[in-house]
Amino acid sequence: MALILDGRALSEKIRGELREEVEELKGRFGRAPTLAVVLVGNDPASEIYVRNKVKACEKVGISSIDRRFPADITQEELNSVVKELNENPEVDGIIVQLPLPEHLSCREVINYISPEKDVDGFHPVNVGKCMLGLYDQGLMPCTPAGVMKFFEAYNIPLKGKNAVMVGHSNIVGKPLANMLLNANATVSVCHVYTEDLSHYTRYADILCVATGVPHLIKADMVKEGAVVIDIGISRVNGKIVGDVDFDAVKEKASAITPVPGGVGPMTITMLLYNTVKAFKMRMGI
Ligand code: GUN
Numbered sequence: 530m531a532l533i534l535d536g537r538a539l540s541e542k543i544r545g546e547l548r549e550e551v552e553e554l555k556g557r558f559g560r561a562p563t564l565a566v567v568l569v570g571n572d573p574a575s576e577i578y579v580r581n582k583v584k585a586c587e588k589v590g591i592s593s594i595d596r597r598f599p600a601d602i603t604q605e606e607l608n609s610v611v612k613e614l615n616e617n618p619e620v621d622g623i624i625v626q627l628p629l630p631e632h633l634s635c636r637e638v639i640n641y642i643s644p645e646k647d648v649d650g651f652h653p654v655n656v657g658k659c660m661l662g663l664y665d666q667g668l669m670p671c672t673p674a675g676v677m678k679f680f681e682a683y684n685i686p687l688k689g690k691n692a693v694m695v696g697h698s699n700i701v702g703k704p705l706a707n708m709l710l711n712a713n714a715t716v717s718v719c720h721v722y723t724e725d726l727s728h729y730t731r732y733a734d735i736l737c738v739a740t741g742v743p744h745l746i747k748a749d750m751v752k753e754g755a756v757v758i759d760i761g762i763s764r765v766n767g768k769i770v771g772d773v774d775f776d777a778v779k780e781k782a783s784a785i786t787p788v789p790g791g792v793g794p795m796t797i798t799m800l801l802y803n804t805v806k807a808f809k810m811r812m813g814i
Pocket of ligand 1 (some may be wrong): 624625626627628649671
């Protein structure tokens, strides 16, 4: 039976440290770090995500600005909203909740966000710093950064290990593969077009999965003693499940993240972490 990597407990610990740091920063600089959240349209899932982000900010003392716009906002209008937030000296972090309505380009709006305020870590400048391992000089994407915190907190070695990343999204798969490579793991990246997925996954000492395909990874695809990180989240018959068949795989893995309660809470925690980091970088400390 695997060690369960507890994302709720790890989040609580990090959020507690952030709460103390925010208190100290408020005393020193006269205001709290501030996150601006931009929501376009009324996608119910996005509404919930945004509400959770704002609530999590409040709990650690981070101020938030909630900017909502109708689904028919134009690209130019949205770009100018971002420009105004870039120029607002009291805003430290900006996120534009994705997905956007079809007529809007998320790449264009992300490119508009000032890299120093890009707390999602999606701007090409931050993507480049991630690839180069210049973590201290930029803002790293929240989910991959949260996964790396698990390895650190549980003393899971990466150097020389076979790490397999299943999923090659810009938000998770590509940056996490880079972070694992920067930690000197031997990294394979698999995706929806990979032939014979289990050929790769069976060799993984570290198996990270971010596909959104419920229970894609079965026990016979996992090496005995592997560390399994499940970054998927889907709802199946009203139940929240990950990309890994948790009940079967936990009998074979040495450590595994559950869904829910694994990587999920760490994503928001790292958004808070990035907002505090952006504030400090802007204050020159
Ligand atoms: N939609 C789903 N996940 C994310 C995220 O991490 N950031 C933003 N901005 N939108 C999202």
